[in-house]
Amino acid sequence: MKLLVIEDEASLNQSIVDFLSAAGYLCESVFTYREAIQKIDYHSYDCIILDIMLPGGSGLELLRYLKQDAKTDGVIIISAKGALEDKIEGLQIGADDYLTKPFHLSELSVRIAAIIRRKKFNGQSIVSIGNIKIDTIGKTVNVQEQPVELTQKEFQLLLFLVINKNRILSKNAIAQHLWGDDMDFPANYDFIYSHIKNLRKKMMAAGAEDCIRSIYGEGYKLQVL
Amino acid sequence: MKLFTKYNRINIAITILTFVVGSIAFYFVLHYVLVRQLDETLRGEQQEVVDYVNAHDQLPVIQNTKHQWITVAAAPETITKPKARSILSYNKTEDEKEFIRQLAFSVTVEQQVYLITVNKSETETEDLLQLIILVTIGMIGFILLSNYFINRKLITRLWQPFYNTIDNIKDYQLAIQQPLQLTKEPINEINLLNDSLNKMTQRIHQDYHALRSFTENASHEMQTPLAVIRSKVEALLQDMEGKEKNIQQLLAIEDATQKLSKLHQSLLLLTKLENRQFIPNEMINLSAIISTKLEERQELITAKQLQVHLHCEDTVLPFHQHLAEILVSNLLNNVIRYTPAGGEVYIDLSKEGLSVQNTAANGALNENKVFQRFYKEEQSAENTGLGLAIIKEICTIAGFTISYQYINNKHDFSIQFKH
Numbered sequence: 012m013k014l015l016v017i018e019d020e021a022s023l024n025q026s027i028v029d030f031l032s033a034a035g036y037l038c039e040s041v042f043t044y045r046e047a048i049q050k051i052d053y054h055s056y057d058c059i060i061l062d063i064m065l066p067g068g069s070g071l072e073l074l075r076y077l078k079q080d081a082k083t084d085g086v087i088i089i090s091a092k093g094a095l096e097d098k099i100e101g102l103q104i105g106a107d108d109y110l111t112k113p114f115h116l117s118e119l120s121v122r123i124a125a126i127i128r129r130k131k132f133n134g135q136s137i138v139s140i141g142n143i144k145i146d147t148i149g150k151t152v153n154v155q156e157q158p159v160e161l162t163q164k165e166f167q168l169l170l171f172l173v174i175n176k177n178r179i180l181s182k183n184a185i186a187q188h189l190w191g192d193d194m195d196f197p198a199n200y201d202f203i204y205s206h207i208k209n210l211r212k213k214m215m216a217a218g219a220e221d222c223i224r225s226i227y228g229e230g231y232k233l234q235v236l
Numbered sequence: 237m238k239l240f241t242k243y244n245r246i247n248i249a250i251t252i253l254t255f256v257v258g259s260i261a262f263y264f265v266l267h268y269v270l271v272r273q274l275d276e277t278l279r280g281e282q283q284e285v286v287d288y289v290n291a292h293d294q295l296p297v298i299q300n301t302k303h304q305w306i307t308v309a310a311a312p313e314t315i316t317k318p319k320a321r322s323i324l325s326y327n328k329t330e331d332e333k334e335f336i337r338q339l340a341f342s343v344t345v346e347q348q349v350y351l352i353t354v355n356k357s358e359t360e361t362e363d364l365l366q367l368i369i370l371v372t373i374g375m376i377g378f379i380l381l382s383n384y385f386i387n388r389k390l391i392t393r394l395w396q397p398f399y400n401t402i403d404n405i406k407d408y409q410l411a412i413q414q415p416l417q418l419t420k421e422p423i424n425e426i427n428l429l430n431d432s433l434n435k436m437t438q439r440i441h442q443d444y445h446a447l448r449s450f451t452e453n454a455s456h457e458m459q460t461p462l463a464v465i466r467s468k469v470e471a472l473l474q475d476m477e478g479k480e481k482n483i484q485q486l487l488a489i490e491d492a493t494q495k496l497s498k499l500h501q502s503l504l505l506l507t508k509l510e511n512r513q514f515i516p517n518e519m520i521n522l523s524a525i526i527s528t529k530l531e532e533r534q535e536l537i538t539a540k541q542l543q544v545h546l547h548c549e550d551t552v553l554p555f556h557q558h559l560a561e562i563l564v565s566n567l568l569n570n571v572i573r574y575t576p577a578g579g580e581v582y583i584d585l586s587k588e589g590l591s592v593q594n595t596a597a598n599g600a601l602n603e604n605k606v607f608q609r610f611y612k613e614e615q616s617a618e619n620t621g622l623g624l625a626i627i628k629e630i631c632t633i634a635g636f637t638i639s640y641q642y643i644n645n646k647h648d649f650s651i652q653f654k655h
Contacts, residue, residue, distance in 0.1 A: 020460050020461075020463075020464060022464050022468070023460065023463055023464045023467055026464070026467035026468060026470075026471055027467065029471060030467070030470070030471065064456070089463075091455075091456035091457070091458075091459035091460050091463075092452075092456055093459075093501060093504075094504075094508075095558050111459075112459040112460055112462065112463035113459055113462040113463035113464075113465070113466040113467075113493060113494075113497050114463065114466070115466065115470060116467050116470045116471075117470065164535070178474055179473050179474055179476075179477065179483075181470075181473065181487055181490055183487070183490055183491065183494060184470075190532060190535075191532075192498075193561070193562070193565045194532065194533060194536070194565070195498075195569050195573065195619075196536070197536070197539075197540075197573070201539050202535040202536060202538070205535075205539070206535070226477065226483060227480045227483060227484075229480075229483050229484060229487050230473070230483070
């Protein structure tokens, strides 16, 4: 999977590339409008991570350019502009998703995975890990070919953990992924613990390995070897 | 008072005063002229008598008429300077008292001095004078009346462009992306006004835009460094397994980043609200929004074991989708945050208003300060202190009124949809 990270803030660009490379993607990074145009002209990517405010031009212009050329690259906008009308504009031009800064890298990773699944497999997509198979379209989970009943939140939680496997996810990141950011969460995030607990119980009962680790109660991690 | 009324009052007062003074002067001048004419006639009569006496040395035979008669009487001495005067006397022929003009002079016939008085009634003069005054007053009245109506009509028409301008200004909103564009009018003064207003709004507009983009850009520019901090924290977190203390510190940094980001978003939203960048012109189903937002927070409510008593009438009202969501979210966030565990929450939506009550942890809030920015009853880390300020501002935009009360150990935030 090839990704292009277009972000002018060098250290953020580096963080994104590091994180996504660790998740198994092949990443290229550019910092300006011109460099981006050159890359887009000669290569195609599974997903482009696009900042809006770039030196030399607007990310939205870049997006229009892409859509004019009928490129099929997936695009996720990462922007400091979080206003509703900015999001709508980006999505109308043809972005697949819109993420407002500051975001969690784990969140970015899940969104990219979703875009790629949509683009590549034409809506037919199974994410599997060990003996667990997750159908992201049908929203069903099978363990050893047996279906497991999960609530919507538990399903989202499992997918989030699986996509970000072997990474420590803070409770804050999990809460924001599951509930969005117009809520404010109590400092202890106790309610997440109960979701994790239920999910673990259900998965283990179905015969899956217990691979969700609590990191001192501060975060969680799905560990696979 | 309208300018026209004010102008009219002054105008009419001065016109009447002028006409009154003028009329009085006119009366006296006219009276003087007419009396002089009368005196002329009397002197003519005198001349005729004197001429006759000089020629014939005897008194003439006198022919009296209704309005003019001559009396003759013997007199002890001559009158050297005869003078005309007005007296009130009885007129036999007319059988009434009237003013007459009288000229007395003496003639000498055969060494005998006679006093001769020529009398002429002033009635005719008075009648003429009366008629003239009457006509004059009639004219004045007519002029005043026609003036009033002409002015009224004319001035209303002349001021029309002014009222057009006023209407334009009234409807003008800064948030609309255009400066005022008032048209050219055929009247210089109005043109001057329009031009100045056009230029003024142009300037205001530029300043407003500069300020707006500054606020927005400043806010956005801060989000990028925050994104850097957050991404580095996330990366660091992965290397910290086994070091609990470090993880806690990193997560504290992450929480602070989160808070800072929210603070910026809230401030940005407040600025936009104050700039009236949202126009509440959609029909919004508030009950649906409340159910959705409550549903989203179900886990939080369960975790705190809150009892929610929801009473929702189907309510659709003109509002703004995004603002309505923020309003409800903020209200619910507040309630969930500040209700002590196991407490009760009452949400009551009707056509008249929305009331949110919750059992209080410790006493009433300061109702004068509760909607102020950054006002916090207690120092809490997660709270930005802007939630209620945002709620209040949204209510103002939508034309709602919000009030806070403390009743029966409950906080009560009530929004009244109509004044």
